[in-house]
Amino acid sequence: MVYAAEFDPLCYPGTTVLINLLDIRDQAELDEVELALFLTRADEPLPAGELDYRHYLGLHRHLFQDVYGWAGQARTIRIGKASSWFCYPEHIASEMARVFRELGNPDRLADLDGGGFAKHVAHIVAEINAVHPFREGNGRTQLTFLAMLAEHAGFTFNADMLDRDRVIQAMIDSFVGSEAPLEALIEDIIRQSS
Numbered sequence: 001m002v003y004a005a006e007f008d009p010l011c012y013p014g015t016t017v018l019i020n021l022l023d024i025r026d027q028a029e030l031d032e033v034e035l036a037l038f039l040t041r042a043d044e045p046l047p048a049g050e051l052d053y054r055h056y057l058g059l060h061r062h063l064f065q066d067v068y069g070w071a072g073q074a075r076t077i078r079i080g081k082a083s084s085w086f087c088y089p090e091h092i093a094s095e096m097a098r099v100f101r102e103l104g105n106p107d108r109l110a111d112l113d114g115g116g117f118a119k120h121v122a123h124i125v126a127e128i129n130a131v132h133p134f135r136e137g138n139g140r141t142q143l144t145f146l147a148m149l150a151e152h153a154g155f156t157f158n159a160d161m162l163d164r165d166r167v168i169q170a171m172i173d174s175f176v177g178s179e180a181p182l183e184a185l186i187e188d189i190i191r192q193s194s
């Protein structure tokens with residue numbers, strides 16, 4: 001998805017196309033190739049880690065390593081979507097540290113029932129979205145991480161329930177103050193493993 005951005009040294013000069021490892025300069029073609037490469041990486045075993053910020057960066061690096069040289073690194077310019085402007089780049093590291101402190105020990109997620117998990121994790125995903133640590137690939141990293149958290153907690157992540165429009169609307173709602181739609185969405189996509 002193309003961002004409103006300040007002058008961006010990560011783009012080919014005079015364009016909004018991100019400089020990429022494949023040197024594709026057409027946005028539609030880049031979208032298509034980026035998605036295909038992402039899907040291939042998402043299908044591989046995901047990097048192991050502590051479900052902390054370091055792990056989150058490694059996850060983005062894994063998913064987008066074929067497309068962007070900066071995969072796994074936080075952005076350095078301010079970006080926004082529609083009327084939402086995300087965290088100033090200089091505050092990303094401290095804000096992500098705060099969000100992961102709020103997440104707490106991931107092993108404790110297994111103590112929660114579906115409703116409790118959905119409420120807690122909706123808040124965490126909403127906060128990660130409000131920070132938007134990467135120049136591109138935030139939505140896909142968020143959902144992949146959500147699936148990892150669900151599985152870690154013993155839930156099955158029912159990806160078929162992920163309706164793109166519903167996800168984006170829930171994220172926008174969370175940005176403007178209501179986490180309830182995101183919570184309901186998460187509750188719908190997890191089901192207790194037997």
Ligand SMILES: Nc1ncnc2c1ncn2[C@@H]1O[C@H](COP(=O)(O)OP(=O)(O)OP(=O)(O)O)[C@@H](O)[C@H]1O
Pocket residue numbers: 001002081082083084129134135136137138139140141142167168171172175
């Ligand atoms: N207006 C908005 N306000 C807040 N968050 C938004 C808004 N529009 C989209 N989002 C969130 O930002 C994500 C998109 O971020 P980004 O483009 O970095 O991720 P992506 O993985 O490249 O794209 P996508 O999620 O569209 O496939 C969406 O998935 C949604 O979670």
